Amino acid sequence: DADVTQTPRNRITKTGKRIMLECSQTKGHDRMYWYRQDPGLGLRLIYYSFDVKDINKGEISDGYSVSRQAQAKFSLSLESAIPNQTALYFCATSVAGAYEQYFGPGTRLTVT
Amino acid sequence: AQKVTQAQTEISVVEKEDVTLDCVYETRDTTYYLFWYKQPPSGELVFLIRRNSFDEQNEISGRYSWNFQKSTSSFNFTITASQVVDSAVYFCALSETYGGSQGNLIFGKGTKLSVKP
Numbered sequence: 001d002a003d004v005t006q007t008p009r010n011r012i013t014k015t016g017k018r019i020m021l022e023c024s025q026t027k028g029h030d031r032m033y034w035y036r037q038d039p040g041l042g043l044r045l046i047y048y049s050f051d052v053k054d055i056n057k058g059e060i061s062d063g064y065s066v067s068r069q070a071q072a073k074f075s076l077s078l079e080s081a082i083p084n085q086t087a088l089y090f091c092a093t094s095v096a097g098a099y100e101q102y103f104g105p106g107t108r109l110t111v112t
Numbered sequence: 113a114q115k116v117t118q119a120q121t122e123i124s125v126v127e128k129e130d131v132t133l134d135c136v137y138e139t140r141d142t143t144y145y146l147f148w149y150k151q152p153p154s155g156e157l158v159f160l161i162r163r164n165s166f167d168e169q170n171e172i173s174g175r176y177s178w179n180f181q182k183s184t185s186s187f188n189f190t191i192t193a194s195q196v197v198d199s200a201v202y203f204c205a206l207s208e209t210y211g212g213s214q215g216n217l218i219f220g221k222g223t224k225l226s227v228k229p
Binding site for chain 2: 040
């Protein structure tokens with residue numbers, strides 16, 4: 001089945017550490033997104049990429065960076081993790097012009 | 113600016129009751145898309161429906177139905193004869209088709225539905 005996968009699924013890290021979350025997709029979609037979900041706040045967009053050479057900041061990009069290594073891979077990095085980055089992180093994909101997005105299973109990140 | 117409001121934070125019903133989840137949106141775009149996603153306790157986000165701004169017909173899929181009213185900027189979701197498996201957080205979302213944020217989803221904060229046996 002064409003799918004969106006995220007690794008790791010769970011991660012506990014310490015304040016100040018660098019951490020990378022990875023997303024891969026076999027859907028053949030050109031657009032990829034990173035969101036974070038906090039209780040009571042819904043999902044907020046961190047970064048998005050319309051193709052390998054097009055990367056854009058979302059609503060809450062401070063403290064994060066991304067890399068689009070290939071059409072199928074989009075990584076999110078926290079250069080120096082802080083406790084308020086504790087959240088559930090989702091990767092999503094879409095096709096240009098289709099608008100609905102398909103989400104990975106999420107990565108639960110805890111920063112202590 | 114675009115915005116999605118789900119005023120109901122939590123709803124609790126007893127199995128077999130009908131329940132409606134409200135969604136109100138704001139946008140300056142004339143062409144846009146509206147969505148509903150389901151997030152069950154397992155945590156994944158499941159796409160339920162997409163509706164474009166030119167199609168105001170209601171849609172029914174089994175026990176689920178959606179009522180889109182452009183005049184009130186609402187896109188409400190009704191579950192008929194609710195079941196325990198419907199327990200989840202439901203998100204309404206908006207995507208504009210023009211401007212720098214086109215194609216991005218703006219989510220409401222979600223409504224947590226608990227269906228008790």
